[in-house]
Amino acid sequence: MMPFVKTQHAILITLLLMPALLTVLPAEFKALAPEDRTTGPLNGDVVLQCQLVPALNAQSMTVVWKQEGVQVHQYTPGSSNQNHGGKTQLFQEELKTGNVSLRLTNLWVSDQGKYTCSVWVDDWYSEAYVTLEVIAVGSTPLITVNEPQGSGLTLTCVSVKWLPQPELIWTDGKGEDMSAKAETTAKKDTEELFTLTSRLDISPQTEGGVYYQCLIRHKQGQVTQQSRVQLSGEYFSNVSASWKTGVIILILSVLALLPGVVVLIMRNRRGKKKKLEEGKFTET
Numbered sequence: 050m051m052p053f054v055k056t057q058h059a060i061l062i063t064l065l066l067m068p069a070l071l072t073v074l075p076a077e078f079k080a081l082a083p084e085d086r087t088t089g090p091l092n093g094d095v096v097l098q099c100q101l102v103p104a105l106n107a108q109s110m111t112v113v114w115k116q117e118g119v120q121v122h123q124y125t126p127g128s129s130n131q132n133h134g135g136k137t138q139l140f141q142e143e144l145k146t147g148n149v150s151l152r153l154t155n156l157w158v159s160d161q162g163k164y165t166c167s168v169w170v171d172d173w174y175s176e177a178y179v180t181l182e183v184i185a186v187g188s189t190p191l192i193t194v195n196e197p198q199g200s201g202l203t204l205t206c207v208s209v210k211w212l213p214q215p216e217l218i219w220t221d222g223k224g225e226d227m228s229a230k231a232e233t234t235a236k237k238d239t240e241e242l243f244t245l246t247s248r249l250d251i252s253p254q255t256e257g258g259v260y261y262q263c264l265i266r267h268k269q270g271q272v273t274q275q276s277r278v279q280l281s282g283e284y285f286s287n288v289s290a291s292w293k294t295g296v297i298i299l300i301l302s303v304l305a306l307l308p309g310v311v312v313l314i315m316r317n318r319r320g321k322k323k324k325l326e327e328g329k330f331t332e333t
């Protein structure tokens with residue numbers, strides 16, 4: 050009977066003193082990052098999640114966040130936060146429930162990397178990791194049509210300011226993937242963002258529909274940017290028609306104007322000779 054009563058008392062006392070005890074006794078907790086990878090938008094904000102389990106009050110603990118081993122934020126009880134030029138911020142109210150998540154504002158490419166959330170009080174320490182990837186959705190692709198020497202057309206698709214490096218897909222009017230025939234390059238600009246340039250050669254004889262589409266997207270993302278170029282049937286027939294006309298005119302000129310052409314060439318040569326001779330005369 051007696052030991053039982055004592056235990057009951059002990060529990061009651063513990064419950065009553067719980068809030069006080071928690072701040073005095075060395076606490077046992079674990080820092081946990083619910084996600085080991087997270088993404089944030091370029092120029093936007095992100096919250097790097099870190100939570101103490103059990104949900105102890107972290108207001109009396111030291112909280113340090115590091116990016117790739119370099120400190121970006123420090124919270125020490127009773128002193129002001131050190132916050133990386135105002136870029137980082139803890140949620141003061143949330144600390145009471147062990148939420149030591151870090152808010153990062155105005156994300157830039159250089160904010161990417163592995164972050165460490167470390168929390169300690171007395172001689173107890175725990176840390177967790179979360180990797181941040183910054184995402185940028187680039188510009189609407191610009192498609193230009195060129196008619197290089199020889200037959201066919203070259204379509205060029207350009208889009209800027211992507212992060213990470215996206216994939217580019219060409220499709221024709223039937224929805225068929227033409228990407229294997231294209232030549233695509235990804236280059237980093239001065240801001241470390243990707244510029245994509247892709248060239249696709251098509252022949253006017255291609256029956257593959259009247260439009261071509263250039264689509265760009267992140268490998269795992271849902272956001273896409275796309276443009277299409279409409280090449281009307283007239284354009285194709287115009288191309289071949291003018292080409293045919295050109296050939297016919299050429300043949301005609303070869304057949305009918307051959308003597309004239311020869312005369313012209315000979316005249317030219319004479320002219321040149323004359324000029325040369327004149328030049329010689331003036332030199333001497």
Ligand SMILES: *[C@@H]1O[C@H](CO)[C@@H](O)[C@H](O)[C@H]1NC(C)=O
Binds near residue numbers: 096099143149
């Ligand atoms: C921590 O607090 C932030 C800001 O209020 C919130 O977005 C986040 O969901 C909280 N995390 C947890 C685990 O409650």
